[in-house]
Amino acid sequence: MAFIHTPNASASEKTTSMYASAEANYGYLPNMYRAFGHRPEVMECWAALLASIRGHMSLRRYELVTLAAAKELKSSYCMLAHGSVLLREGFTSDALTAVVNETEKAPIDAGERAIMAFAAKVARDATSVTQQDIDGLKKHGLSDAEVFDVTAAAAARCFFSKMLDALGAAPDHAYLERLEPKVREALSVGREVERPLAPSPSRGTSQ
Numbered sequence: 001m002a003f004i005h006t007p008n009a010s011a012s013e014k015t016t017s018m019y020a021s022a023e024a025n026y027g028y029l030p031n032m033y034r035a036f037g038h039r040p041e042v043m044e045c046w047a048a049l050l051a052s053i054r055g056h057m058s059l060r061r062y063e064l065v066t067l068a069a070a071k072e073l074k075s076s077y078c079m080l081a082h083g084s085v086l087l088r089e090g091f092t093s094d095a096l097t098a099v100v101n102e103t104e105k106a107p108i109d110a111g112e113r114a115i116m117a118f119a120a121k122v123a124r125d126a127t128s129v130t131q132q133d134i135d136g137l138k139k140h141g142l143s144d145a146e147v148f149d150v151t152a153a154a155a156a157r158c159f160f161s162k163m164l165d166a167l168g169a170a171p172d173h174a175y176l177e178r179l180e181p182k183v184r185e186a187l188s189v190g191r192e193v194e195r196p197l198a199p200s201p202s203r204g205t206s207q
Contacts, residue, residue: 003168006034014040028174031194032077035169046160053152056145059089061115062153064099064108068116069154071100072123074190075161077171083187084179097186111140119154126155170194 009019018040022033036043054062063086070078079100086096091107098106108116118133137147171193175184184193 002031002035002170003166004035004038007037011037012040014044018043026174028172030172030174031169032164035164035167049156053149053156056149057153059085061112061150063089064112064116065119065150065153066157067099068119069123069157070161071189072120073158073161073165075157075165076188076190076193077164077169078157078161079187079189080171080175080179080184080193083183084175087179087183093180093183097183100186111142114140115142115150119150122151122154123158165191 007015009016015037018033018036019029023029033043036046057065063082066082067079067086070082083096083100086099087093091099094105095107099108106113114136118129118137121129121133134147137150138144142150168191170191171188173194173196175193176195179187
């Protein structure tokens with residue numbers, strides 16, 4: 001349940017279209033779309049921004065950067081969503097858990113570790129980033145344009161994660177069924193996953 005009233009699909013034509021598209025894509029209406037129900041045009045612009053950022057990065061790099069930033073922001077919703085993408089892209093449950101917990105067994109190379117550490121620093125305190133941090137990424141082969149892409153992905157995550165958490169949008173209950181408990185626990189760094197509403201007791205049933 002969000003902290004604000006979220007409109008139904010009849011609120012506007014754009015809201016109707018956004019909800020319908022989300023339901024067709026996910027099989028249900030995610031809470032993150034409900035949170036933007038009053039301003040569907042903002043979600044539309046957000047999607048366009050993400051597309052422009054992702055278009056210059058491999059899916060693996062984008063997801064690792066996003067995961068690092070989301071963890072720093074304590075965003076369970078974004079951790080669960082993007083952790084799920086990595087699982088679909090070939091990560092095992094143990095591998096993903098190792099990445100989240102930053103263990104030596106994590107199946108990422110030194111460059112990816114550096115990129116994730118940088119993304120976390122951007123999300124945590126961008127004013128603490130120094131020339132040394134940028135030079136460190138370049139030592140792993142990143143160009144100036146690629147440093148920009150990593151920074152953009154991490155900075156953009158701050159907007160979306162903070163919007164969802166500030167509005168009280170809980171991670172969807174679908175994650176209870178779609179993720180193993182140990183993975184879900186590792187990815188839940190902030191708000192708890194939404195629990196399905198218990199059915200109302202029938203009349204005449206003792207309570």
